[in-house]
Amino acid sequence: MKLYSALKFFCKDILVISCFLSGLSGGLNGQQLQRYTISGFVKEAGSGESLIGVNVYMSDRKTGTVTNNYGFYSLTLPESDSVELVVSYVGFNPEIRKISLRKNTELNFELRSDVLLREVTISADRAERLSESARMSTVKLQGAQIRNIPSLLGEKDVLKVLQLMPGVQKGSEGSSGLYVRGGGPDQNLIILDDAIVYNANHLFGFFSLFNGNALKNIELTKGGFPARYGGRLSSVLEMNMKDGNREEWHGEGGIGLISSNVTVEGPLKKNRSSILLSGRRTYADLIISPILKIMDEENTGYFFYDLNAKVNYDFGRKNKLYLSGYFGKDKFYLKYRSTGIKENVGFLWGNSTATLRWNHLFNNKLFTNASAVFSNYSFGIYDEYKVVSENKDYYAEYYSGIRDYTLKYDLDYLPNPKHWIKGGLITVFHRFNPHAFIEEDIPGQISERDVEFIHGIEAGIYAEDTWHPFQSLKINAGIRLSHFIAPGKRYFHPEPRLSAAWRISNDLAIKASYASMNQYIHMLSNTGISLPTDLWVPATERVKPQQSKQVAVGAVRDFPETMFSLSVEGYYKKMDNVIGYREGASFLELNEPGDIEKTDWQDKVTAGQSWSYGLEFLLQKKEGRVTGWIGYTLSWTQMQFDSINSGRKFYARYDRRHDISLVAFFRVNDRINLSGTWVYGTGNAVTLPLSEYYAEPHDLLKDVHDPYHYYNGLSEMLYSRTVNEFGEKNNFRMRSYHRLDLGIQFHKTKKWGERTWEISVYNAYNRLNPFFYYSDVKYDGEKRTGVLRQVSLFPIIPSFTYSFKF
């Protein structure tokens, strides 16, 4: 009850502010008529799945709103004999209702998917136009888009689809890491049902964690961040899992070359409660393992799996409860057996999240959500060695990770169509585990135990208002107060946010935004790709929080007749206290995990600044038989660190002058879909050696020659050697990257449901894109020639996938 009272008190405060704001705007407009509220939920017909971001529009008054993350909308209007509501959403048929507004009205909608209707009627007014939204720098994806895009080995991947958007770049071949507007992959806040996901990839970044079948909504924000988001500098990727079908049991699945997946969903109590379970597992190890056993070889294998689960219960219109979770693991193992010796070595890493959410509708204008979230990422190595005959055992275990406990409370208050006020607070208790090492050489007796935990508390409180002062102007203004309690230090930063859209005409809007962000946790990785060894650590007294300020301006033009929309955005982002790795620092020191604690990670990093600016063009067509988009980014990203590159500015590794993506889908008929993507990007900036020379250390004791040199633990590798001369950091551009992927899907309706065969080709013209370079010597008889060698990862790779739906 105390919690409930506290929440009520908080809501009251926000309401006072919002009443003031709405009163202000009401006063300005001189509204005198009695006002009533139409509110409700928008769901998908046939499944009861709530729909996010649905446009609820009054065509006669040229005003409207969109549904929130739980499908709720609210419109408060002066009384009227007739109000026409148009409810529209991409991929769904619109619904139009006329009502008389003489009292507060609850009005729920169920939208029918286009696919079910077969006949596609194209209407430009159905979906929210880009020019209508106050927000900019935002990308929204739906499950269908992900399913239709051809992919590596047929594995559908949310993050790789996002890489096809302007302003979002991939790091290296095959990697699912996102580099958004010059920021690193550590600067992306990835949220799955309110839970923060760390190191969001499988198989060293080649596949992302997220199973497209379980996702309902994917939204990436690259700039103009509303105040509700905080904690990262470069982007927010918010994903919501499907709730599960509330009306009948359904399932879908797929069998691919490297993994299979299955999703089942259905009502636990019809129209009240539903469940969704979705799982995926790779099976290369299951095929290879028996063969290796027959060959009496070392048994080596790798697999990953993930499981999404969600249950919800509807206690009525006012209260809904959701419990969702994600559990995923990657494992690489090596089992060695020889006479009298058994050894098991393995790497194990994975994420788990759990979210309990309670939606409460205080009244038809005030919607709230309270969440309790658990999130965990861990990485571990184990080595178990047994000499059977001598009864000797050795066991060592190294692990690292991060665990979060989060409490979050958000409210949406919609006093009238001119205001949508959001407020909330969040507290995250982080438990960082930069390293832990446990060693046993006698069974049951730990000979060495070194476990380190660092704690930090991150908190934020925010308020924002999407204000529509007059028909052609929409403003989202807000502030977030962020606070972090680090070891030995407290940080507090106000983060103002502002974005505005001015509609010059019905189809043309210009937009601008400003956002100030702070990031209180850092990821340590100097590999340039996503590895499970990447460590998360807090800001400390020495290593300050990263900060950014971003301004963006743009224009959006809808072309309703042709169903195209074009957006052009320019941005400038300055980041401070960005973490870089001191020259020579490595976080891959796994040879002797026990030595890791001897070096403080803070000594390995250095803080600097970064500048990123560019232009993004996106021409997209969301409806019709041919859909898709063309994205182009022209950008520059530079960095400067006092202790790197002699303090001079240099281009970031992922600085990409030109980045182009073409994505097209063609629905040939009801049974056949064609799809293709072509990407082009300027090569990564890397550091190549210029020449080599012989370097000698100074050694006072070099005349002491003896065979019995006592080494006591730390033997420093100080000897004469040939070293490379490096010029400016990142002085060389790799060859440009380009690739074409093609796919064809054959759908067929069966008695039991629908099946789809998909044939796709990754890298259709077999372009050997560089993954990395190294210098080498080529021998040709007497001749020795120094050459640069290029390693490429993926040649042309065809794949087949069978999927089904019932």
Added chain:
Amino acid sequence: MINKGIPIIFLLLFTLISCEREAKNVILPEFRQKLVITSFISPSDQVSFVSVSTNSRIYGDLYQTIDQGNLKAYMSDGNREIELAMADEGFEFSSVDMQVEPGRSYELRVTSDKGLHAEGFCTVPVKRNFVPEADTAKKVWYDTYQGSMNLLVTRVFLADYPGEDNYYRFGCKMVYYDPEYYYYPYITKISGTGSDFADDKGKDGERFMANSYVLPYPKYLDSAFLIFYYQSTDKAYYDYHKSLMKYSGGDNPFTEPSPLFSNITGGLGIFASYTLDSLVIRLR
């Protein structure tokens, strides 16, 4: 086995799916010949050496000869400049030609008639009394398989000089007489349990443990001494050696290359200085 680490997994992956070939259609970095200088000067040296060589190409014809031309080297202490005498693989000068003094700055200049030119600058650290002290303790060490063993732990402490940035390097050798085996003193290097390099970051003006040395207890020896050397170095000396220790040549795609520190203008290498002291510790 654990040592194989993640690189094994990558190796497996790359073996299965990657392809490697000579990179074509790329503009390789142009080779620029430079002089490479290595010189560490100290007031304690009677003769100081300056090693001079040249860098070599890593792309293109590697048999192509690289001639550094006829070299000349000059050393200046701010008041006067001397031309250095040729020596094996470089130049030398004696303390009679020019005295290396604590607290003084020196400029080294090397030129070649091929137009190559390199110069370095260093300031010899001021001579300080770091008040060295040592303590020794006997320790019994137990090993599951070898049983117990008596060890002697020697710890050496220095007092950092306050108000300035100090950089240190330590070295140790043991001199002992074992009448059963040798008729002369035997000398062996001893490495410490800690790093041989240190700076005074976070311990300015404080007394600190420079290093510790663990040895089998020399109960069968006639006599044994530890000679602990401690150098007070300039920052360039410290940075050069630290970067040489953690040098990574950029062939590993998963780590950033770490260039070797250089303070030579127009060339490569190091010109640095130090002062030297020692402490003799009698063990038996």
